[in-house]
Amino acid sequence: MKRIILSVMTVAVFFGLIACGDRGGQEEPAAIAEEENLPVEFILYNGAEPETIDPALISGVPEHRIYLSLFEGLMSYDPETADPIPGVAESWKISSDGLTYTFKLREDAVWSDGTPVTAQQFVDSWLRFLNPETAAEYAYMMNMVIEGAAEYNSGEAGPEAVQIRALDERTFQFDLTGPAPYVLGMLAHYAFSVVPTHVIDEYGDDWTEPENFVGNGPFVLKEWSPQEKLTVVPNETYWNRKAVQLDQVTYLPIEDNNTAYNMYKNGELDWSTEVPNDAIDEAKLRDDHQSNAVMIVYYYVFNTERPPLDDARVRRALSLAVDREEIVEKIRRKGDVAAYGIVPPMKGYQPPETFSDNAEKARQLLAQAGYPDGEGFPVFEVLYNTSETHKKIAEYVQQRWKETLNIDVELVNQEWSTYLNNRQEGKFDIARAGWAGDYKDPNSFLDLFISTSALNGGNYTSAEYDELIEKASTMPGGEKRYQVLAQAKKLLMEDMPIAPFYFYSQSNMIDLDKWGGWYTNVLDIHPTKDIYMK
């Protein structure tokens, strides 16, 4: 008998397991009904799980989208053009030498707990951001333009070295290292944000928890369950509260972009910020597919220290041998733009034509470098991070080099962190890379290749190039400065330490007959405060 009971118990355990599982979530329906009563909820696919919502620590695109809801800096973004428009700043004055900026803050700019946003908080926030102990990744942006920032951030000087000051409760002033004409655009970036220092003093690192959170943006944090969702609701104390029309914005972290695309098609998402490569042909036929050129460039870096790639003629030959139109039209098929330079076209700056695809010239250059018809050319490697798109492009380039130049390359793919490590330490012959501009100025791209740049993985060094970039950084904005930058770009494309392939086109899925206030722009920035239901 005892044994029968045991057998029954064993089976019962199995059924018990199922029953337990079922009970786990049965109390939920009430909460759902509540959610459905909300007038307008806007749900979007936000890419990876946000790493943090502390503006001083964020570094990615998903975090940036959330930042735009929760915070507002001196400037914010125009939803149509992504140009800077006044945020917390009401007005500003620029000194005649272009080095000192004085901002008047809005009187009605307050935190979500009702306390005013003060000039002193800007000073404290920026110093917190630069403090080496905060270890902010994006500090380099402030280091570039604010006088004394780099010294404090690297620990060479104290906070007093940073040239920022509160003249009174509502007047904030800073000095620049040079008359960077793009600084207003930078100020909308999270690297120049203001944080509720009074709340951080009270809660320390826990200030980003939903129950402690205080922000000054159009929305405030309501709920954050990692890997599931992050929701924000309107901030009642926001100075432009009446402009905010959505009643809730839900950010969904989704690792699988096919799932996101299916959700969008099924009506479970209002905005999908990406379209999977396999679905692009289908998506292009839909009228809710929004596609436009953005400031991201795809390129190959040559390791300029390894022969034969140390010879500019070889690098030019390799670059010219590729047919960029073919990459864009036959491989990518996404509507990208072939790139004949590192800087994408942007308002007021049309990049000069510096070279074109030319297989014949490529062969000549290779012959001049001592490898007629590819004879004696050593086999080298092309490194890319494991991905279907990168692989297709690498295979195309490999075949193209074989056909036009008769040289052999091997393809090596590595997992993301390994690839990054090798690329950044210069352990490669040729590596795939990409770069997204942080602000709308050619400098955001050209700055990468100065010899002291940490991002210059190919170790390109040219005193002349460094000088031109340095010179441009001391010039006020305008045609003359652009000429110097164009000169630098021309030089870069002669030395060809990189081979640009194309400028990305960004695909978004959103039904613009239903939602207003959403526009395509080159930075792919779409503030939620401007989105409304038609």
Add this chain to the structure above:
Amino acid sequence: MKKYVIRRALGLIPTLFIIITVSFFIIRLAPGGPFAREKAVPDEILRNLERKYHMDDPLVVQYGRYLFDVLRFDLGPSFRYKDHDVNSLIAGSLPNSLILGLVSLGAALTLGIAAGIVSALKQNRLVDYTFMSVATVGISIPLFVVGPVLMLVFAMRLGWLPTSGWITGRYGMQTLIMPAVTLTLPYFAYIARLSRASFLDVLRSDYVRTARAKGLPGGIVIFRHVIRGGLLPVVSYIGPAFAQIVTGSVVVEQIFRVPGLGKFFVQSAINRDYTLVMGTVIVYSVILILMNFFVDLLYGYLDPRVSYD
């Protein structure tokens, strides 16, 4: 018996210690680090970051500090998800993985064992072939095919279920169906085949023949002798299967957006999020070790030949 339990419980400690030590050093050997970004971090900022996370100390000192923290059940801050520590990330995601895992494993065991018994009793008949065909399909089609196909049919075409989400979201319990079915299939398949083979074995054994010869009714023979004997291999499979289903359902979690531990398990390794890698490895090991322990105890009840005294 008591002595055995205590001995096994104490045995956990050195095992865990070895796992922690080995994985601590192995993950550090992988190229790259937690601060690797597409936009390379300038040197002085990298130094700030390393100082903040004590990565500028010698590795042995870091190891000592980590071990000390683990002893106090503190798995440290996440290198990547800066607003959370590893404890809270695991506490938030493990229950979701457990729910999905228990439901799937429960379904797989019930259906798998039932299919196994029926197939064994009706060997080489239509029922047997049907179940074993389903099982073969279940074993051979990978999860990343089953999941999207289910989604395509039941969410996109028929519109019966939401594409993805979790039971705490707006669609509630419905969201559990597709991930659970997807995850059940391979385990069902494995258990069905395993139990069929083992029941067949038992059906032909001497003690079953003896029981039948004694004139016991068929039902009693099956429930009292065949099932108990035949379950032994299945029981020993539960331990690793459970640990695997809880932490290894990454694919299903990604496709159906289940906020579980599996995603952290994989993402943390890709991100070189050292502390989170360690945290998930420790949780996984503890589950595996404990499950094996329980399975051993269960064995004692099921198999009269096993004794722990």
